Amino acid sequence: QQQVKQSPQSLIVQKGGISIINCAYENTAFDYFPWYQQFPGKGPALLIAIRPDVSEKKEGRFTISFNKSAKQFSLHIMDSQPGDSATYFCAASKAGRRALTFGSGTRLQVQP
Amino acid sequence: DVKVTQSSRYLVKRTGEKVFLECVQDMDHENMFWYRQDPGLGLRLIYFSYDVKMKEKGDIPEGYSVSREKKERFSLILESASTNQTSMYLCASSFARDLPRGGYTFGSGTRLTVV
Numbered sequence: 001q002q003q004v005k006q007s008p009q010s011l012i013v014q015k016g017g018i019s020i021i022n023c024a025y026e027n028t029a030f031d032y033f034p035w036y037q038q039f040p041g042k043g044p045a046l047l048i049a050i051r052p053d054v055s056e057k058k059e060g061r062f063t064i065s066f067n068k069s070a071k072q073f074s075l076h077i078m079d080s081q082p083g084d085s086a087t088y089f090c091a092a093s094k095a096g097r098r099a100l101t102f103g104s105g106t107r108l109q110v111q112p
Numbered sequence: 113d114v115k116v117t118q119s120s121r122y123l124v125k126r127t128g129e130k131v132f133l134e135c136v137q138d139m140d141h142e143n144m145f146w147y148r149q150d151p152g153l154g155l156r157l158i159y160f161s162y163d164v165k166m167k168e169k170g171d172i173p174e175g176y177s178v179s180r181e182k183k184e185r186f187s188l189i190l191e192s193a194s195t196n197q198t199s200m201y202l203c204a205s206s207f208a209r210d211l212p213r214g215g216y217t218f219g220s221g222t223r224l225t226v227v
C-alpha cells in the first residue's frame with residue numbers, strides 16, 4: 001500500500017506549456033516533501049523541496065504547491081522545455097525516520 | 113564532485129545464486145540506502161543504514177540482507193536470487209542532519225536480471 005500516491009503516470013506537454021504532477025499522502029506525520037528528477041540512465045536528483053509550514057515554494061521554473069488540509073502537493077513546471085523530459089518522483093519523510101517514501105513516478109515528455 | 117558509485121551497471125544472475133550489489137560513497141555520509149525501482153511502483157525502500165554496522169528494514173526487506181562494515185560502503189545481498197528480484201537497484205546516501213535540507217545523493221543504479 002503506497003503511502004504517497006502520485007499522478008499521472010505519464011504526461012505529454014508541448015514546449016512552453018505548464019506541466020503539473022500531483023501527489024497525495026495520508027500520514028500526517030510527514031513533514032518534508034521533496035521532488036526528484038531522473039534522466040534515463042541516471043539516478044534521481046533532488047529538484048526542489050518544501051516543508052508544510054509554507055504553501056508554495058518556487059525555484060526558477062519549478063514550483064511546489066502544498067495544501068496541508070487536503071494532504072496534497074504538486075509540482076508545476078512553467079514554460080516546459082524538451083530538456084525537462086524525465087521521470088519525476090514526489091517523496092515524503094517524517095521526523096525521526098531518515099528514509100524517504102517515494103511516489104510511483106511520472107514520466108514527462110515535452111514535445112518540441 | 114560528490115559521488116555514489118555502484119559497482120555494476122548491469123548484472124545477469126541465475127535463479128538461486130547469491131548476489132552482491134556494492135555501493136561506495138565518498139562524501140562521509142552517515143546514512144546509506146538501498147531502493148529498488150520498478151515501473152509503476154516507483155522507488156521502494158529495501159534497507160537503510162544510519163551508521164557502521166547499523167541497519168533498519170525498509171518496506172520490502174524480504175529476500176534481502178545488507179552489510180555495512182565501513183562508513184563508505186553499503187552492500188545489498190540477495191541470499192537466493194529469484195526472478196521477481198529482477199529490477200533496477202539504486203543506492204543513495206545522505207548526511208544524517210541534512211535529510212530535511214539536502215536530500216539524497218543517488219548512484220546511477222544497477223540493473224539486475226535474474227534468469
